[in-house]
Structures are given as structure tokens and as C-alpha cells.
Amino acid sequence: MGESIVGIKISELPEASQSQITDTNVMVVDNGTATRKTKLSTLISYLKSKMIKNSLTQETTGYALDATQGKKLKEEIDALNSSLINESYQPIYVDQETGMDFCYARLKNGYVNLQGKSDKELTIPANTYFEFTTLPKKYRPTVNMYFPMIASDNTISMFGVIYSDTGIIKIYSTKQTSWWRYSVTYPNE
Missing domain, CATH: 2.60.40.1830 (Phage tail base-plate Siphoviridae RBP, head domain)
Structure with a gap:
């Protein structure tokens, strides 16, 4: 029996073409109804584009922060900390x-x-x-x-x-x- 993803609504997932079939097909379920098959890689790409943002200026809620932005934030924090030297006399x-x-x-x-x-x-x-x-x-x-x-x-x-x-x-x-x-x-x- 295949695995299912519960609780995620996907309304505009693009269809997979036959030339893209290189990985597993998955069934897309919208409001409890199976609507179409698509490639797993297509589904993952779509979810990433809708759920993860690679931006430190995003103002809309509901997105995860891309890991590359975590590196940028760490670099900025490290730069601030290095300016706050706390040496002994x-x-x-x-x-x-x-x-x-x-x-x-x-x-x-x-x-x-x-x-x-x-x-x-x-x-x-x-x-x-x-x-x-x-x-x-x-x-x-x-x-x-x-x-x-x-x-x-x-x-x-x-x-x-x-x-x-x-x-x-x-x-x-x-x-x-x-x-x-x-x-x-x-x-x-």
C-alpha cells in the first residue's frame, strides 16, 4: 500500500508530462478526491516554491525560511558580535x-x-x-x-x-x- 500525505491542500499542482517520468508517480488529492497523478519530484518542487522562501524581506506569513538565509543571518550575527568585543583590561x-x-x-x-x-x-x-x-x-x-x-x-x-x-x-x-x-x-x- 502506498504512503499518503494528509492535511495538505494542493489546488494548482502542474501535471507531469510523460518525458518527465523518472521517479515515482503520486496521486494528488484535493478535498478528499483523487484528482490526478504527478511526479514526486514535481510535487516536491511545487511544495518548496509555495512553502519555502529564500528571502530575508518576505512580509507574508506562512513560509519557512530557506537554509541559505540561515547562513546569511549567522554571518550578520557573527559580524555584530565581533564588533562587541569584551576584553579584559x-x-x-x-x-x-x-x-x-x-x-x-x-x-x-x-x-x-x-x-x-x-x-x-x-x-x-x-x-x-x-x-x-x-x-x-x-x-x-x-x-x-x-x-x-x-x-x-x-x-x-x-x-x-x-x-x-x-x-x-x-x-x-x-x-x-x-x-x-x-x-x-x-x-x-
């Missing part, structure tokens, strides 16, 4: 003698977080732009950027500037100090 400026990290950075979800501190290990001179370190290209902002800093004493004003073209960070302090902190976050290209 990387040392940018480490004193060779003490091994202290005075500047470290990380990329996370499209942003750079830059942090640093000194607990009396690195002295910033007064009233001068002290060239502190240079950021690697991947951590540089798209425009020159100023950021506030905290000093040991409320009478000291401090800030830093990052030059986008060179990555150089300079620190300015109104008084000499060796106790300072900073943390700044900005978008990464």
Missing part, C-alpha cells in the same frame, strides 16, 4: 622599575574604558602638560578628548587630554602631585 603604561600599571584600557560593547591611578608612585609636575603615555590605535577616540581627574587634595585641579591622531595622553595639574586617579569611557569607532 590591557596594560597601556607600566613602569619598568616598579611594575605599576598607571594606565590600562579595555574594549567592551563598542566602548573604551580607560583607567589609571598613582598612590605616590608617579609624580605629575605642576602647571605643565605632562606627556603621560600613548594609546594604541584601537583605544583612541575619534576626536581630541579631555577628561577630569581626582587628586589627593581638593585644592589641586587635574585633567587629562587624549589626542585622537597620535594617541598621546597628557596630564595637567595645578600643583605637583603623586596621588591621582582617573576613569573615562568613550565610544570606539
